[in-house]
Amino acid sequence: MHWYLVYTHSLCEKKVTRQLRQKGFETFLPVVERPSQKNPQGRVTVPLFPCYLLVQAEMNASTYLKILKTNGVVGFFRNNARPVIIPDEQVNDIKNVKDINHFPNSKEDIKA
Numbered sequence: 001m002h003w004y005l006v007y008t009h010s011l012c013e014k015k016v017t018r019q020l021r022q023k024g025f026e027t028f029l030p031v032v033e034r035p036s037q038k039n040p041q042g043r044v045t046v047p048l049f050p051c052y053l054l055v056q057a058e059m060n061a062s063t064y065l066k067i068l069k070t071n072g073v074v075g076f077f078r079n080n081a082r083p084v085i086i087p088d089e090q091v092n093d094i095k096n097v098k099d100i101n102h103f104p105n106s107k108e109d110i111k112a
Helices: 013-022 061-068 088-095 107-111
Strands: 002-008 026-028 031-035 043-047 052-057 073-076
Touching (some): 052 061
């Protein structure tokens, strides 16, 4: 089985993750906490990669269509019309980040 990057409609990442899990797929949606725009003292959980999530599957025509027909899915990250396999090492690197909330949030954070 391999990991694939699925592109979703805006703000549908959690819904798509839930639906794919109900269909029997393993998914990974990395999230971070950010300050809330509505409540200055509050925090919200948002996807690390907006509009994307990872799904693990044994890709064939049936699986491809089952994922693609999931409500909220736009498509796959592809190369030459084929879904790109995301290496396990890259997925594990994201999973193993100890404090994912310290990813840079803006260009200013990167310069600091």
